[in-house]
Amino acid sequence: LEAAGNLVKTEDYSHNVGTCYRCHNDVEPLISAQWFVKMQPLTAEAIRTVRDGEVKFVPERFTKIYMNWMENCHDWCISRQLWWGHQIPAWYCDDCGHMTVSRTDATECEHCHSKNIHREEDVLDTWFSSGLWPFSTMGWPEETEELNYWYPTSVMVTGYDIIFFWVARMIFSGMEHRKQHPFDTVFIHGLVRDSQGRKMSKSLGNGIDPLEMVEQYGADALRFNLITGNSPGNDMRFYTEKCEAMRNFCNKIWNASRFVMMNLTIEDNALPAHLELEDRWILSKLNDTVKEVCENMDKFELGVASAKIYDFIWDSFCDWYIELTKPRLQGADAAAKEGAQRVLLYVLTEILKLLHPFMPFITEEIWQAIPHEGDALIVAEYPRYRPELCFAADEADFEMVMAAIRAVRARRAEMNVPPSRRSHLIIVTDHAVAFESGAAYIRKLAYAEEVRVAAAAPENTDGMVQVVTDQARMFMPMADLVDFEAERKRIEKELANAEKLLAGQEAKLANENFVSRAPEAVVNAEREKKAKLEALIENLHQSLAALG
Template sequence: MYNMIENLPKTYNPKDFEEKIYKFWNDKRYFEADVNKEKEPFTIMMPPPNVTGNLHMGHALNNTIQDILIRWKRMEGYEALWLPGTDHASISTEAKVVEKLKKEGKSKENLGREKFLEEAWDWTREYGGNINNQLRKLGVSCDWSKERFTLDKGLSNAVEEVFIRLYNKGLIYRGDRIINWCPTCKTAISDAEVDHEDSHGHLWHIKYPIKDSEDFITIATTRPETILGDLAIAVHPEDERYTRLVGKYAILPLVNREIPIVADEYVDMEFGTGAVKITPSHDPNDFEVGHRHNLGQYKIMNDDATINENGGEYEGLDRYEAREKIVRDLDKEGYLLKIEDHENNVGHCERCKTVVEPIISKQWFVKMEPLAKPALEAYRNGNLKFIPKRFGKIYSHWLENIRDWCISRQLWWGHRLPVYYCKDCDEIMVSREAPEKCSKCNSTNIHQDEDTLDTWFSSALWPFSTLGWPEKTEELKYFYPTNVLVTGYDIIFFWIVRMVFSGIEQMGELPFEDVFLTGLIRDEQGRKMSKSLGNGIDPLEVIDEYGADALRFTLITGNSPGNDMRFYMERVEANRNFANKLWNATRFVLMNLDEDVIDEELNLENLEEEDRWILSRVNNVTKEMTENLSKYEIGIAGQKIYDFIWDEYCDWYIEMVKPRLYGDNEDSNHTAQKVLLIVLKDILKLLHPFMPFITEEIWSHLPKNMEALIISSWPEYKDEYNFKDSEERIVYIMKAIKGIRNVRAEMDVAPSRRSKVIFITKDEGVKSILEYGERYFINLAYAQDIEIEEDKDKIGEDNIQIVMDRSEIFLPLKDLIDFEKELERLEKEKEKLEGELKRVRGKLSNEGFLNKAPENIVEAERQKEIKYKDMMEKVLERLEYIKENI
């Protein structure tokens, strides 16, 4: 194994080895997984990031979790496949290529489709996939030999196959429905590509006259320009205010078109005036109302969001210009009753930030109800599980209220629809290859649909298309279904649902059993990281400064699945310090390891109490962490190994055995060395999935390790290491030592000043523990010697008391305090506090300060006075005691 015979460097510096180790893993092909009938498979499909993307904290969190799971399962003996890849990201990639062409004085339209796609492929090959190189810096151990791209030939074949199958089953159709339309990108976009932002707007109250009447009905709207497309007014059937008007007609202001007043339960009686205008061609809810009441359609907008020929005198105006003119005209004609401020949630195109327009459009759709039912049933019967469970309700609710899915996009970069039209008879033909002639009229005048498919259509097939489907490959049989999906909670609707129903429909079974949902990474103030706020943190910069291990450990500890977390650089620094502590502990072990001890078997008969304790503890931590990881309690598992390494192994066990390592008892010395090494090896294995670089580097320097840590076996619980009694005894001693240390720290007693330690107990079991622990109290609690008594009346009064379970500890004050020096220190402290109290009381008695200073500043001074008074009381009390005993 590489670097094994060199000494571990004195200083921990991740830059010295992280890149080298990753290359070592990759060159040795440790990440690769193949069909192996002798092993049970474990599969994770990496959520494919956009080919145009760069690594951000969300990616870092998501991929760290996946890497932890895959490394753990690999060590457990599974054939663990983590398959990576990227998504072609049709709208964002096309936008970037269009922008590049614009700078070169070219345009998409002038180039034509074929030349434009050549440019897009060139751009993708040059700039795309950068995120995968960045992921390597994080240490991800995915199988790069199986990396896929959603526009790969194999995946494109799968997309065509699914489209044709769904079309032939009547589950894909072409029709006029409401979609999200971006007037700038000039394409339909998915809900996932719409960013909803709070916006300050208005609610315009408009008077609609009732036909043949002096009466009118008031409508409140946030989009006055859509009045031009109104086809009805709807009221709730139980709203007594409007019952008399149902069935009558209103006159559309400015347009003078008659529109019916209908009753529909969709209307919210409490919002606005309780009556709503129905514009079926420009609102998804209105579309449904229009369908129920056979209102038809009346589209008043062009693709660029200007008013079309149906807008009368407003034709040609931009939607917002039309809004201003319509509002002025409504006011002029007496239809505008009032304008209210209104906070509205407005959808913007994720790419160009243009306000999205809901509009009726002839598009291709997937009929969702038949596909949603089995996906919903899979969750209800417990076959599909969410971590945490609460997100299952969101999944269920969305499927219960699902709408048909618009899958066509007016873009050139992506999977082109396998749809052909006859120009002579309008026959629609769906086929893998271009038909030579029309299936209906035999015409050869045929052209292919210009649209491409929604990116989510190909992503929905990711768990099986990446394994070779529709071919019945050995990889598909072996690795599908996958085990767990790790992704953000924000794409439950857009990706998770679509993978579930696609897997059931095409493969006959769920694509995964478990869905592990992560939260968002927020800044220190709890704000979402964004370019506009300038509060984003580049993971690569963090890695460069602190190392990948410190970043990984920060991301997975201190939070739980599905919850947002705040990112603090202080925690990254603390985790680097943790890595440094492990590094130094390893150096200590190696420096005290004799070559002739390495091959010795551990003789359980030679174990001392602290040996049994640490072996039992690492045994239990192994069991607990395995259970935690199996429940996806990754943060809990990480915290347990952190606490064990820092507190128990480094701060306690190493300190406990130092006298034995430097002593003359050879058996005891060798046993301590052997246990130190055994536990260190288990520590490295348990920590490896979380902090892979430092653990692999340390592992390479341990003697007799002939295989890489990444492919070593996960520790198993051993019954022979179950020393419960030893754990209880050592824990009791540790609690006593902590109590003594705390008292000494509070009294600022120097470590060099030793004291007698007196234990009072009548419990024979406790006496036995304390007698055994004498050397620990002398070495770790700065004891001069210890006494064990049954009656505390014999020990005098000038002692500090510590209460324990079944015992009490007394420390003689004369051993702890140099009374002369303490008196001097307290007098100085008293003088300092007198000055602080004088200053703060002077401020608080100053009327000018009280009247002019902000209330929070005044309150801060009041709190200081309280604090200084309290400190002064304690100092005076202590002074009195010292003077009495000096």
């Protein structure tokens, strides 16, 4: 224009320029011939199958995202200008210009029969190929045995970022080519982000090589890190420190298993006819865990399920039950020793089964080293709830004993009293049977010289330290070991905190909106918290009064 003298003027113009997300160079749109799929005939069935509940999304909120895409779907450009990918089955005649589309490689123009033809250079979009995956991998379009058995599948697991790119295309492709939805449930997981919450990418240089994590911490630790605390559909941050914690958990399982194996003289894990109180407690606790984990798994709450398994193994089995069995394992009573071995082996076996989907490698390794039925753990039946192993009353009684042991040990630790310095313990409670049954455990684990259960507090509490739980008040004669003025201040501080919590509970329950709108179970739970705080405060007042 300028050379011809037709340029009127040149001026700057500000506008948005598209950039490539990979190399960040400017992108110039060009009009070009492409291949398209007309979507309107395909979306109707894809919408219906989800709307009618034939395909369900977990979490359910992703159904709305899927429906929004499908109800506002444009025709789909399926051709790409790349050197790799599935070739488009179209050939062009260089003589007459006719296009031949063929299921097999064309050798001539179907119109003029000229051999002078060339194939379409564009390739199919990768998502077009991926959309055929549920059936194309099993011999389709032939009606193979594998295809008829495995299609449709039960669960499809994927990320929320490719619901439209992959899930939707598998659904409408399956409905078009197989006249049946490809899967019953779509389980949506979130993205694994870095410790700052950023999406991992090459440009940011914040990607984490999983093979390096496996080399440093082990595959099981990495798997458990990604599962524990994760919730369906939500992103999670990746911390290498958590991998280290999960490696420590693996070590805990390994060491507990070694302890069990070192003390075994039996060849099967059949439970003994007679069960001690701690046996009934751990079996009932295991039974509860199995029931809850199975329920969580059925609802795809893998993070919740794995956390419950973790808590049971670390706290109930390793920290408590193994310690409780040591006197029997080291004692002279052969029947008691065998009973402890049988329960230990049974619980360990069920733990390995529970944990195997989450930590397959260490569990299989341990499984092969202990007496077991069958060849491999991976094909063993998953644990199921057994009503005959529900000992709810014994479990509740033992939990009271455990709470007392924890409280006494915590108090002794606060006062820096070493385990070697034992004291007498007087327990005042309305649950005398439970505490009398648990007296031996209290003596061993709470470092008590003697345990006496009483209906009323001793008349003279001078020189005694009091420990309070929801179910009991415990008096320890420790005049030579404790600073009573410091103890008074500690109780007053605990009392102030309990009264503050009680005020909050009372305010919540006084709120008519909360009481009327919250589920009944939630309201009852809050009332139970209030009752426990009131009992604790009463016991703390009595403890203060006893100090004089």
